[in-house]
Amino acid sequence: AYMYRFGSLRRAYQLIGYRPSQDYRFVEVNRRLRELHSEIINDTVAKIQDMGGVVRREATTDLLVINDLMRTSIVICRCQQSQAGSLRWKIHFDTGLRPDITVAVRMDERNENPLDYYLLPALDVDQPHIRLLEYNGFALDTYRFDTLEPFFMMTKPAAIQEAA
16 A cells, blocks of 8 residues: 555655654665666667577576576675775575576666676586675686676677588
């Protein structure tokens, strides 16, 4: 009823001037990140298809099966600030889905826009989650990219000539 009438319980509280003791801004951030996740998946599928690839999106998991060869999970990594003021991100891997590659979208400080992307192959991931700092050293930042173009290039179908 609150969602239908006011959009959210938080909005109903605002309208009556009530200030809850707990900060519920994270609820709005979560809602926006869910929307962004869907947008990124849709944009990724469209770009791969524009490049000639075939993508099947598993409805229950949002796992992308690309060219019937590569299973890809896209996860959003929210930015959190430590008490000391440094930025932190946590990548949660969909280990039960066993994707071949996880595309981790690291969000900016306000959790409004993607900051960068980590393309993490399953072969190099042996934990259910990884904590990221602003700078992670060579071992992790090798997988960091400013855009998703390197990922799209990996998914582009290539013709293979037959050997004589």
